[in-house]
Amino acid sequence: MVGKDRALGVIEQALRLSPGDQTEVSLMVTDSSLTRFSSNYIHQNVAERDAQLAVKVILGKKIGVATTNSLDDAAIAKTVQDAAGIARLQRENADFRTLPGPRPLLELSCFMPATAAFTPNDRADAAAIIVNAAKAGGFEAAGSVSTTVREMAVGNSLGVRAYNPVTGAGVNTVVMSASSSGYAHGNARDVTTLDFSAIARRAVDKCARSVKSETVEPGEYEVILEPAAAASVLSYVAMLGFSALAAQEGRSFLAGKLGEKVFGENITVWDDGLDPRGMPIPFDGEGQPKRKLMLVENGVAQNLVYDSFTAHKEGKESTGHASPGRFGFGPVPGNLFFAPGQASVEEMIKATKRGILVTRFHYTNPLHPLRVVVTGMTRDGTFLVEDGRIKSAVKNLRFTDSMIRTLNHVDMIGEWSLEGSMGFGGMVPALKISKFAFSGVTEF
Numbered sequence: 001m002v003g004k005d006r007a008l009g010v011i012e013q014a015l016r017l018s019p020g021d022q023t024e025v026s027l028m029v030t031d032s033s034l035t036r037f038s039s040n041y042i043h044q045n046v047a048e049r050d051a052q053l054a055v056k057v058i059l060g061k062k063i064g065v066a067t068t069n070s071l072d073d074a075a076i077a078k079t080v081q082d083a084a085g086i087a088r089l090q091r092e093n094a095d096f097r098t099l100p101g102p103r104p105l106l107e108l109s110c111f112m113p114a115t116a117a118f119t120p121n122d123r124a125d126a127a128a129i130i131v132n133a134a135k136a137g138g139f140e141a142a143g144s145v146s147t148t149v150r151e152m153a154v155g156n157s158l159g160v161r162a163y164n165p166v167t168g169a170g171v172n173t174v175v176m177s178a179s180s181s182g183y184a185h186g187n188a189r190d191v192t193t194l195d196f197s198a199i200a201r202r203a204v205d206k207c208a209r210s211v212k213s214e215t216v217e218p219g220e221y222e223v224i225l226e227p228a229a230a231a232s233v234l235s236y237v238a239m240l241g242f243s244a245l246a247a248q249e250g251r252s253f254l255a256g257k258l259g260e261k262v263f264g265e266n267i268t269v270w271d272d273g274l275d276p277r278g279m280p281i282p283f284d285g286e287g288q289p290k291r292k293l294m295l296v297e298n299g300v301a302q303n304l305v306y307d308s309f310t311a312h313k314e315g316k317e318s319t320g321h322a323s324p325g326r327f328g329f330g331p332v333p334g335n336l337f338f339a340p341g342q343a344s345v346e347e348m349i350k351a352t353k354r355g356i357l358v359t360r361f362h363y364t365n366p367l368h369p370l371r372v373v374v375t376g377m378t379r380d381g382t383f384l385v386e387d388g389r390i391k392s393a394v395k396n397l398r399f400t401d402s403m404i405r406t407l408n409h410v411d412m413i414g415e416w417s418l419e420g421s422m423g424f425g426g427m428v429p430a431l432k433i434s435k436f437a438f439s440g441v442t443e444f
Helices: 004-017 073-089 120-136 196-209 227-241 244-248 308-313 345-350
Strands: 022-038 041-059 062-068 140-156 161-176 181-188 219-225 269-272 292-297 336-338 354-368 373-386 389-394 397-402 410-413 431-441
Touching (some): 004 041, 004 140, 062 073, 120 140, 120 161, 120 196, 140 196, 161 196, 181 196, 181 373, 196 373, 219 227, 227 354, 345 389, 354 397
Antiparallel strands (some): 022 041, 022 140, 041 062, 161 181, 219 431, 269 292, 269 336, 373 389, 397 431
């Protein structure tokens, strides 16, 4: 770690050197460590330290951004000069008003000492829990155990100063036999909250139940999406719909639809960067405060997420969703929560006449942003449900469907679980959906 004084010192140094009318500087320092295993053996143990400094220089309405991963004096000075040079070459951005000023920030405990102190031996021990569980079942395990310590700092020439250290831990595994596979994962700020044994058991159980699989024809089915699969659905809805920039550019299905019903009445979604059940962080890429923001309530679209640029275009205030300075994809909802219900996956299975149970999706891609049509494959535990029970495992299916349509046909909603933790923050429950379109079938 570089520490708060050093991080903000770099910010101050870059700001002093800038010739801009306004300047924004962001710094992200990351220490990441990973242990990867395959075929029941650890085959990679790596650690990386990197720093990313982004400088945004504004000359009138011309904006230039430059980045570096070196924090020595010469590199900082050159990056500021490069950003200014880029700004001079730009056309004026008529929509730019001003960078944001300082706003009060909450103090959050996002740094967990146990995660920062998690050693290579600790990661190996965690991997061994999964590997030993796979061996006991006669299977092979692949996956990874990782930890991250990240320091984020933001400052601008209008007085914004923000710094926060955060930690993160993640584990994912695929347990395999010659004819089947099972998946499980977990993410947390505090590595001690990850139950590696439970994660191993879930993956082994999925693999064991998938050894003999049948082929089912593509078509429209009832589906039960376990939390990891449901998170895929929500992430695309969020990515393609909730950004104010996407709406302003006519790329969002929510453009002009705030206050209208867009999903079923049982669907409520919000973003909350302060909720400790997700992956909390007190400020966004512009140093603006995070808060709870209702996006969809009882199926009705309530809000979009804004950074200062998109907010000023509409005479609004940033909602605290700016992406980091070196990225240009506009505001994003990074801490999504899908309101839970009370149904268990077992109850969803009992309520299904004929449908498909999906553990997770793989290689998903958008096809039509305005309709949020997404395609992808099921993976690592796909099952046919008939007459309220799991009949058999099935070979993987390709789905192609509008996620807007699917969220208008949700029959049952589960409780939150760590399986529904999203790597970028948030919680999603299992969903039972009455209409879901599968467009193809595989041979595995």
